Amino acid sequence: MAAEFTTTGLSDALVILGAAGVVIPAFARFRISPVIGFILIGLAVGPAGLGALAARFPWLGYVTITNPHAIEPFAEFGIILLLFAIGLELSFKRLWQMRRLVFGVGAAELLISAALIGAGLFWFGTPGSGALALGLGLALSSTALVLPLAGTDGPVGRAALAMLLFEDLALVPIIFALGAMGPQAGEEGFGPLIRVVLLGAATIAAMMVIGRLFLPRLFAQAARTKSPELFLAASLLVVIVASLLTTAVGLSPIVGALVAGILIAETDYHDEVESITAPFRGLALGIFLITVGMSVDLRIVAANWQTILIAVVGVLVAKAAVTATLLRLYGTSKGVAAETGVLMSAPSETTLIVLGAAASAQLISRDSAAFWQIVTAIGLTVTPLLAKLGQVAARRIERQRGAPEPTAVEVEPDASVSVILGFGRVGRLVADMLITHGKRYIAVDSDVDSVSAANRDGYHVIFGDAGRPNLIERLHLDNATALILTMDDPVLLVRLTRRARQLYPDLTIVARARDAAHAAELYKAGATDAVPETLESSLQLSEAVLVDLGMAMGPVIASIHEKRAELRQQIMEMGDLDREPAQRGGRLRDATTPR
Numbered sequence: 001m002a003a004e005f006t007t008t009g010l011s012d013a014l015v016i017l018g019a020a021g022v023v024i025p026a027f028a029r030f031r032i033s034p035v036i037g038f039i040l041i042g043l044a045v046g047p048a049g050l051g052a053l054a055a056r057f058p059w060l061g062y063v064t065i066t067n068p069h070a071i072e073p074f075a076e077f078g079i080i081l082l083l084f085a086i087g088l089e090l091s092f093k094r095l096w097q098m099r100r101l102v103f104g105v106g107a108a109e110l111l112i113s114a115a116l117i118g119a120g121l122f123w124f125g126t127p128g129s130g131a132l133a134l135g136l137g138l139a140l141s142s143t144a145l146v147l148p149l150a151g152t153d154g155p156v157g158r159a160a161l162a163m164l165l166f167e168d169l170a171l172v173p174i175i176f177a178l179g180a181m182g183p184q185a186g187e188e189g190f191g192p193l194i195r196v197v198l199l200g201a202a203t204i205a206a207m208m209v210i211g212r213l214f215l216p217r218l219f220a221q222a223a224r225t226k227s228p229e230l231f232l233a234a235s236l237l238v239v240i241v242a243s244l245l246t247t248a249v250g251l252s253p254i255v256g257a258l259v260a261g262i263l264i265a266e267t268d269y270h271d272e273v274e275s276i277t278a279p280f281r282g283l284a285l286g287i288f289l290i291t292v293g294m295s296v297d298l299r300i301v302a303a304n305w306q307t308i309l310i311a312v313v314g315v316l317v318a319k320a321a322v323t324a325t326l327l328r329l330y331g332t333s334k335g336v337a338a339e340t341g342v343l344m345s346a347p348s349e350t351t352l353i354v355l356g357a358a359a360s361a362q363l364i365s366r367d368s369a370a371f372w373q374i375v376t377a378i379g380l381t382v383t384p385l386l387a388k389l390g391q392v393a394a395r396r397i398e399r400q401r402g403a404p405e406p407t408a409v410e411v412e413p414d415a416s417v418s419v420i421l422g423f424g425r426v427g428r429l430v431a432d433m434l435i436t437h438g439k440r441y442i443a444v445d446s447d448v449d450s451v452s453a454a455n456r457d458g459y460h461v462i463f464g465d466a467g468r469p470n471l472i473e474r475l476h477l478d479n480a481t482a483l484i485l486t487m488d489d490p491v492l493l494v495r496l497t498r499r500a501r502q503l504y505p506d507l508t509i510v511a512r513a514r515d516a517a518h519a520a521e522l523y524k525a526g527a528t529d530a531v532p533e534t535l536e537s538s539l540q541l542s543e544a545v546l547v548d549l550g551m552a553m554g555p556v557i558a559s560i561h562e563k564r565a566e567l568r569q570q571i572m573e574m575g576d577l578d579r580e581p582a583q584r585g586g587r588l589r590d591a592t593t594p595r
Helices: 002-029 034-045 058-062 068-088 092-097 099-123 128-139 143-150 155-181 191-224 228-248 253-265 270-294 298-303 305-330 334-343 349-360 366-381 383-400 425-436 448-456 490-503 516-525 533-548 553-574
Strands: 418-421 441-445 461-463 482-485 509-513 529-532
Touching (some): 002 034, 034 143, 034 270, 034 366, 068 143, 068 228, 068 253, 068 270, 099 128, 099 155, 099 305, 128 155, 128 305, 128 366, 143 155, 143 334, 143 383, 155 191, 155 334, 155 349, 191 253, 228 270, 253 270, 298 305, 298 366, 334 383, 349 366, 418 425, 448 461, 482 490, 490 516, 509 516, 516 529
Parallel strands (some): 418 441, 418 482, 441 461, 482 509, 509 529
């Protein structure tokens, strides 16, 4: 028995690792998302594929997944690591800034989509409680697939992230509510839900307090050992402990992983944690996608393809329409609203959890749950295609509005130009000064209206979303004279600075900073110069006061320059830089008000 178990486990591991080795490079070669490849592998090697023939051809047991349930914990771990990575990209300040999107648009999107889908199912004969359960489950969208496709920094990614965060928080209340609605719930009602909410809130608050005190010390000790293995072990320990804590009090483990990521994001070690856990996150996510493919039985699909097609299209259209409409009411541009709506239209991996809870509560039959599981799996499979469709829809809408087509950002490799990322008030002023001194430039902005207006005014601006993955690579900055970052997004500025410095060690990078602390972060990430707005406004105010008091302009300007140099040195020391100030060159330049 032990030998049989070992052989089974090894063959399953061989299939998974072999799939990763084939799918990732093959699909990357044709610029197709590996998501589709992993799902197709799961479809092929699962019990409804070649696995069904393993009894007749024993050798197939070595190239198929013989025990699908054995790899489900690893798939769940992939989702946990994904939410942990999302937490690493957030901060408490950023979450507070997104509160209207999370608890306003996010809540409305979930509830209205659930009501619309549930009403449609009720119209076609599904009982009321079952229609409500299915509506809530199908209204959820896939965190595991949407965020890797959209990123978290661009307008589409930010909108999707806000709605997905609310859905992840609402998952546990949904499951408890379905249990309370079931005929076997007795008189417990919503009492267990209230207890879980209160206990969960207390647990999360305790995690935040303890994490702020304990995590910096933990990672500092791990960093002193200079052992990557110990640093990885500490990272995984934090994720697992946080997930176990929230699971123990009745919450989802992904909530604990998200909180752990946010806490580590507030430390100086978040970049190292993110990079060292990335390989495990990618492989575990691949395992999850394989389990999604294994849940699709092509024989059932072939026998009911018309009904399944109607169900899939109905869910996609309803969710896309609700999401896009709410984002437009929130003030988002038509292109971004359309792309986000299409991207968020497919059901989620957590839909499968809700379907299981609804079936256990006897709100829907087992056959109905199996049918909607297939619909969910198909929706997850086509999510990468929906992402492409959303981009096409956004481009078409923008062309109809007279906006430039958002093609892939490209800067001529042989052109010695300065590249300006962000063309609001700050970017426009920088362009004006470059023009005044006869310097060539090209600007990139994600607001199609700003791009159109700038081009009409004679500026050289192209469309591009700085929040999209691999933007820096597509800019071809090998021969650029400078990269100027002017966006009003502190987290994105640090990330772009770090990426640009890794790719182009000799490139001049000038970045806009909110204050001295943010400027120190930018210097640490590799900026040549950082421009703290708060300090510059203070210096300009001081200059105006001294001149108005009758001081000569020359000595005043000289003293301002001296103070600027002193402040710059202090900021660089805050960033704990390795390079000497002379190696960076330049002075802090004037900053304008935010866009």
